[in-house]
Amino acid sequence: MASVHTLTTWRYSPSNDDFEPKSADRKLGSKEVLIKTTHSGLCYTDVHAKSKGCGLGHEGIGHIAEIGSEVTTHKVGDRVGWGWLHHSCGNCASCMAGYRQYCADARGFAHGELDQGAFGDYAIWDEAFVYAIPGSVSSVSAGPLMCGGSTVYEALDVAGTKPSESVGVVGIGGLGHMAVLFAKAMGCAVTAFSGRETKKDDAFQLGADFFRTTSTPNTVWRNPKSLTAASIRSGTDEGINTLLICSNEVPSLEPLLPLLARQATIIPLTIQRTPLVVPFMPFILPGHRIVASIEASRQNHIAMLQFAARNNIQPWVEKFPMNSEGLKGAFRKLETGEMRFRGVLVKEP
CATH class of the missing domain: 3.90.180.10 (Medium-chain alcohol dehydrogenases, catalytic domain)
Structure with a gap:
């Protein structure tokens, strides 16, 4: 019994x-x-x-x-x-x-x-x-x-992320900070995005190579402790290959799309009820894709x-x-x- x-x-x-x-x-x-x-x-x-x-x-x-x-x-x-x-x-x-x-x-x-x-x-x-x-x-x-760790690990795997590539993480919080830790451990160059510039020091301490704000993403700060020729090139010139959105809501994609490499993968990992707005031509012409990913x-x-x-x-x-x-x-x-x-x-x- x-x-x-x-x-x-x-x-x-x-x-x-x-x-x-x-x-x-x-x-x-x-x-x-x-x-x-x-x-x-x-x-x-x-x-x-x-x-x-x-x-x-x-x-x-x-x-x-x-x-x-x-x-x-x-x-x-x-x-x-x-x-x-x-x-x-x-x-x-x-x-x-x-x-x-x-x-x-x-x-x-x-x-x-x-x-x-x-x-x-x-x-x-x-x-x-x-x-x-x-x-x-x-x-x-x-x-x-x-939950958090398995979610970001699954997303990086679904995107087919390679150690030679660049990963962007939007939102440096409970989920996003783990995404930075995992992406860096995988050998990727990492760009951290936040709505607050005050998250810059935390992002660098986590190991991010670059920091940008979502309001002024064209301004980039470089982490002096992790700069290498490869990370500078993949983080700024070639663009971001995988963009994980870990913020509480998806920010405007329009200013972020120009920072992506051609045929980049965007994975929203947030929970929101409002529609996802995608600028059509800037998304279609470079061959980007949006991939859904949840639990591992x-x-x-x-x-x-x-x-x-x-x-x-x-x-x-x-x-x-x-x-x-x-x-x-x-x-x-x-x-x-x-x-x-x-x-x-x-x-x-």
Whole structure:
């Protein structure tokens, strides 16, 4: 008989503008694992989902406390993590090709019965959507990698980005700062774009070779600590090959298109409800393309964690206790743009 567990997760209550714990009973399925949560990253998707009343958090890290009778990929005691996606059909063309995030039956964070959230004591997930964390990656660093890190890694892979190419990152925040870290570790020349010139020093410390503002993109600052002949050439003369848009909304593309190399790839990684406006001829004539990319495939999620371990990629984080006060403080900093750059909730002993 499947064991039943009481799972408690934190949810936002609009009526009193506070975060409250809510418990529910869940059976452990034969192919599922019970995870005792220790950490969770805070993503801006949590802000979008806050008013739904669901269990929040989808960058969870913890240790497996129990496994179902048919689990083969994990064992009790393993340190694992999970991200946004928790279910797909497993049989459609997208699933069979490894891109289960595009399955028509895909379900993830804040979806129906799968809304447990990572801000809580325990979580139950299908073993196929849980990932082993390499020993050299701390749990604090691993949290933001489970959604933000996997998202930018997938986008760079989908674009076919090569180490010899130039990558542009629009928005130096929770997602964008990880895009800079990954692109630099891949050997690319990186141009960071921000709406605020005050992000320049952070961008350079992250390893960006160049910095531009989205309001005056023709003005470029060069990072004196990372200049090489190759990076100057690819960053200024040949143009940007891959442009990742990691800001909270897509900025005007018109002033950015002249900075791109011919046949560049633009990948929007933001969530917005308004239409995407594309200047037609400046986009068509150079042969640019816009590619949709969301959650990582399982293969790329695993590859991302291995890459982060080999290259010692450590997201910039601020830690908060996983309680009502900690959640309020973390959400306040995230929603006001004060977070540098990813919040991590830590479960109290």
